[in-house]
């Protein structure tokens with residue numbers, strides 16, 4: 339049918355529009371590269387796009403971002419991109435998640451995706467995303483850019499290399515320390531402005547979307563392959579990345595052991611989860627949040643206290659200064675919930691647990707894993 343929106347691409351041998359329409363593709367980063375990739379995916383008719391980004395649109399983005407307008411300056415990138423995509427093609431589903439990928443992107447939500455495309459601008463986030471994709475057992479195609487070039491790397495499963503395999507053990511532990519979700523106050527990084535232009539972004543975004551299509555329709559993609567483009571020589575070459583035998587990331591979660599919860603994070607209390615686990619496991623259980631929760635500030639100088647109840651990694655270290663006397667306050671932090679903790683009566687949402695998160699409950703040497711519901715993908 340020539341009146342079909344996808345008629346021309348369906349003439350391509352091996353094309354499978356139904357597979358594209360039923361795929362959920364997660365795009366992490368809605369900057370310049372993310373814009374190019376998302377524009378391609380929505381035109382191709384990918385069924386569901388999930389966008390994660392932490393930032394707001396700035397005027398310096400507008401030279402390289404098809405989906406943003408001047409009126410979007412100051413708005414969250416994920417939301418502005420989602421609206422533009424929806425305008426381009428109303429039938430494509432788009433989900434926008436605004437926030438740090440460590441805290442807004444639950445492992446169960448990731449596990450439900452067909453494919454993940456990394457459109458990030460820093461190594462810490464790349465390393466974290468690669469580790470999450472291995473746990474979630476979802477293939478990752480990672481795009482990277484430099485002044486006059488870029489590359490697309492395929493990290494498909496635990497058998498092949500992951501992003502961290504490309505680092506030395508020292509680089510790896512350094513990144514983990516600086517970009518961890520489990521402890522410490524928020525670390526504000528101001529990545530230095532990178533020299534870049536839309537022409538190179540469009541080439542790398544095109545390659546990334548092309549590899550995404552090949553992956554979704556089931557064509558074979560070489561695990562650990564890097565497709566490298568040099569803008570100076572206008573050449574492209576392939577490189578093979580190797581798995582580091584001592585890289586600790588290659589142990590995917592056993593998803594058959596993950597129990598889906600039926601109630602949402604904002605209605606279910608930790609006490610309810612613990613009571614059920616106590617009945618099942620026969621001894622007092624502990625719920626592990628997997629991240630530090632800042633419960634309370636106490637000022638040692640003026641004695642004033644302040645209840646907080648937020649994930650510590652979302653709070654700037656400057657918040658520890660007492661607003662009354664300026665002294666550094668003591669932060670009461672926990673990463674666990676037991677039956678007799680005062681915060682056991684809080685809902686999972688109040689404890690910083692997000693839709694789609696996976697958390698564990700331990701009792702003795704028994705462990706249970708639970709997945710929090712999220713909107714259907």
Ligand SMILES: [Zn+2]
Nearest residue numbers: 500502503585
């Ligand atoms: Zn690895």
Ligand SMILES: [Zn+2]
Nearest residue numbers: 637640660663
């Ligand atoms: Zn004080």
